[in-house]
Amino acid sequence: AQSVTQLDSQVPVFEEAPVELRCNYSSSVSVYLFWYVQYPNQGLQLLLKYLSGSTLVKGINGFEAEFNKSQTSFHLRKPSVHISDTAEYFCAVSVADTDKLIFGTGTRLQVFP
Amino acid sequence: DAGVTQSPTHLIKTRGQQVTLRCSPISGHKSVSWYQQVLGQGPQFIFQYYEKEERGRGNFPDRFSARQFPNYSSELNVNALLLGDSALYLCASSFRTSGSYEQYFGPGTRLTVT
Numbered sequence: 594a595q596s597v598t599q600l601d602s603q604v605p606v607f608e609e610a611p612v613e614l615r616c617n618y619s620s621s622v623s624v625y626l627f628w629y630v631q632y633p634n635q636g637l638q639l640l641l642k643y644l645s646g647s648t649l650v651k652g653i654n655g656f657e658a659e660f661n662k663s664q665t666s667f668h669l670r671k672p673s674v675h676i677s678d679t680a681e682y683f684c685a686v687s688v689a690d691t692d693k694l695i696f697g698t699g700t701r702l703q704v705f706p
Numbered sequence: 707d708a709g710v711t712q713s714p715t716h717l718i719k720t721r722g723q724q725v726t727l728r729c730s731p732i733s734g735h736k737s738v739s740w741y742q743q744v745l746g747q748g749p750q751f752i753f754q755y756y757e758k759e760e761r762g763r764g765n766f767p768d769r770f771s772a773r774q775f776p777n778y779s780s781e782l783n784v785n786a787l788l789l790g791d792s793a794l795y796l797c798a799s800s801f802r803t804s805g806s807y808e809q810y811f812g813p814g815t816r817l818t819v820t
Binding site for chain 2: 597629635636637638639642683685691692693694695696697698699
């Protein structure tokens with residue numbers, strides 16, 4: 594079975610500071626990795642995904658993530674955050690050959706002016 | 707192009723009642739998945755349908771059922787509602803039936819059971 598752990602439930606940060614949201618996963622088979630963002634009262638929007646190839650993945654809104662197979666991690670980073678990045682961020686995995694996504698419990702990013 | 711649409715936006719039901727939620731996928735997408743997101747938690751997978759056939763089912767009781775129509779839209783039905791069914795129900799569509807291909811989520815239907 595697969596599982597996803599988001600180590601921080603909340604991350605407060607000041608505007609223009611860098612941020613890292615941590616995600617670890619567990620799986621005995623190959624998985625694909627995703628980060629989604631959810632703004633208040635909205636659905637989920639895909640930020641970025643890792644399927645294969647380069648372990649550094651760039652996404653929308655200046656976010657990037659690095660896949661580390663040995664540490665089974667897929668941490669999300671942004672070098673300079675904006676107030677508008679305040680949202681809930683979810684890490685997810687899907688098992689190859691399925692559409693089923695397994696989500697972590699989410700990290701609330703709060704950006705202060 | 708229109709994204710994934712869901713109806714209704716909000717719904718209030720009483721314990722024991724039945725509810726039907728609807729989802730229209732992005733044009734050309736043949737796979738639809740349903741997720742339940744309880745407040746403060748990540749979404750939990752309920753069902754996946756492709757070409758009107760169930761391709762995956764999460765750990766939910768038989769009170770939950772779904773179907774997909776020839777136009778690829780989908781309905782999620784929940785019978786004998788419990789207070790714990792209160793959640794945001796998300797629908798996602800994708801072009802492929804399997805694999806890591808991007809899933810596009812709708813805005814969700816917020817169900818409140820009183």
